[in-house]
Amino acid sequence: MLERMLKREEELRTCEATQKEMARVQEHGAGDWMQVVEGLQRQVCDEFSVEHKAGLDALRNATRLFPEHADQLRKISLYRRHNRAFAGDLQVGMPCPIPHLLSSCGTAAVPLLPPSASSCNTKKNKKHLIVAGSFT
DSSP states (O other), X not given: OHHHHHHHHHHHHHSHHHHHHHHHHHHTTSSOHHHHXXXXXXXXXXXXXXXXXXXXXXXXXXXXXXXXXXXXXXXXOHHHHTOOOOOOOOOTTSOOOOOEEEOTTSSSEEESSOGXXXXXXXXXXXXXXXXXXXXX
């Protein structure tokens, strides 16, 4: 049943109505596109008569819950097929990297930390915490 639920989620995520709603929400500051995704995931749970908490957990964590089927499950979901996340190579004691983000117009890389942060490894009293993640 999980495979059918994931296929239905993909169908809803990629349909024109959902894409328009995601754009509308973002453009008008009426929330976040992830709220639209949560709504459609709840719809999938309802369509399959699955309780929301259990269904949302299964949809969002399918590959972790069923590692023996992870390869097959990754092929079903758009966001799993195209996920570029990977385990990084940072180690304790390495120099602090200066991450960059694209500017709002998408043409320039802007440093996330000030230039002085590059020396954070040598200054014992100066620590930086970088937290990044994804919610699906």
